[in-house]
């Protein structure tokens with residue numbers, strides 16, 4: 001089911017999400033709603049709090065792991081990760097121009113550790129691990145940030161953030 005995507009600065013986007021203790025129908029339904037919403041609005045990832053559910057579930061597009069060559073389409077490959085945990089594998093700074101479904105009409109350069117791993121489980125409770133750097137690494141960190149009440153807007157300069165907030169107020 002398509003669910004509305006919360007927009008910054010909705011207070012639910014700043015809350016810490018609860019770990020999933022047991023994968024039951026409510027979690028499977030949540031994952032399906034997240035997938036329906038993501039594929040309808042379009043994007044490369046989504047976290048449960050973005051549809052107003054404060055539980056630790058994300059969806060990431062693992063096709064981004066593959067090197068994307070000019071003119072070669074790689075179909076999106078969405079994977080659900082329950083209770084994701086990020087481990088930094090290479091702390092060197094990497095900058096990506098990030099955007100977010102919850103922060104429409106705004107992109108900004110965000111510096112994060114270059115290479116990370118995301119560990120969690122799939123919807124059957126089997127362990128999953130995705131490793132990535134560059135754009136994919138940034139996506140893994142971006143989605144997990146949402147579970148800790150952070151959007152990429154919290155990782156940019158005060159000046160850029162106030163520019164965005166002013167723009168939002170005008171609307």
Ligand SMILES: [Zn+2]
Nearest residue numbers: 099100101102
């Ligand atoms: Zn986001």
